[in-house]
Amino acid sequence: MSIKKFLSPLALPIYVFAAAIVLGGVLLCSPFSHAGPDVSFLDALFTATSATCVTGLAVVDTGTAYSTFGQVVILLLIQLGGLGIMTYASLFFYLWRRRVSLTDHIAVGQSLMQDPSFHLGHFLLRVVACVAVIESVGALALHLLDPQGFSPFSAVFHSVSAFCNAGFGLFSDNLMGYRGNAGVNLVIMALIVLGGLGFTVLVEMYRLGRERLRPRERLVPRRRLSWYSRTVLTTSAFLIAIGAVLLFIGEMNTGSAGTDKADAVLAALFQSVTCRTAGFNTLDIGHMGEASLIIMILLMFIGGSPGSCAGGIKTTTFRVLAAFGRAQMRGGRQAVIGRYAVDDGTLNRAMTLTIFALGIVLAALLVLCFTEGATMAHHLAPGRFMDILFEVVSAFGTVGLSTGLTPHLTPAGKIVIIVLMFVGRLGPIVFLSVLQGFQERPRYQWPEQGMLIG
Structure with missing residues (x-):
């Protein structure tokens, strides 16, 4: 088998992400990273995977278990994972005036833009500048809203974590102490939403906003947002x-959102935003x-949008499948969204991604049911299945929310969650494409025949 297949553009992010996770695990396992008792290598590797895959699941408390050095390592892993290590590598070569190969150009283009034909250098500089501005404004806002709770380092940490949709926090109760603080909630929600839209949308919105602020010239039509x-x-x-x-x-009768209606609305809105792969x-x-x-x-499971810091099957996949379902119910032949119909290739990719995502989630769910004690009688462990299902989808969608199961995972369960976070961050399609690259395309077709369905 040719070595080029192992070093294909789609396989390189897998190797780079894996290397970054292992290096991060080694650093977080060192004594310099610990503020209290030593953290085992498996727990350090779990944290490094969660940070690089911008998930937020934690087996130990980030604010108390790790020293400032360890927290800086986690912050760097979050930033690297959020923007994509391939993006940083390509930007490095560009700044050093190295020639980025066509394969790398296409790889980065497919991961960040729906159209791979763009100027790599200019695009990456705009992305980094845009991210730096958004995260800096977010950190400044958090610090001004609560200088004591959000010290300069804490404000930067939470701003980067929110924009990268990581969900890591330095508070033991995450952000539960700020449930009624509208300012902090709105800043975190804005960062999460911006980080989950995708760089393509951010750049297009910036261009549109800049154009609207300029005086309008006659006979020059204003630019509109693209269909995508x-x-x-x-x-x-x-x-x-x-x-x-x-x-x-759903929370009206549980009392978890409190008795104040305004706080309950704010909490519901915040949780709706954050479970789109943010984890706060x-x-x-x-x-x-x-x-x-x-x-x-x-x-x-749906997650954020393509080319963003978010995970899941993505909003566009959900929208395409919804349009396809609507067309089937109406007897139509095309899945129409707005003014355009989705092409067959996109529809096939959406279905393939969803099928593989469901398969991965169900397989991990079954394994964790064996490793985490969900094989006993249901009346002896009520709610255990829901806890495991929630944990699995949270890991696959790189969300980071948990019902409390994460710190109590068995070593085997931690390994399963590590694999889920890794696959969820890069996407099942990437692994499927790499596997397909190792196979030779058949040069024949089987005879087709219909089958009764439903």
């Missing part, structure tokens, strides 16, 4: 709104109702 960006924005807004409404209804929480997830947990599982 409009689809991402409308789908994201719909999921946030419907999620907030359903979570508010102002509510105690372990005390939420099962209806709310199911809603959050669905939102976590």
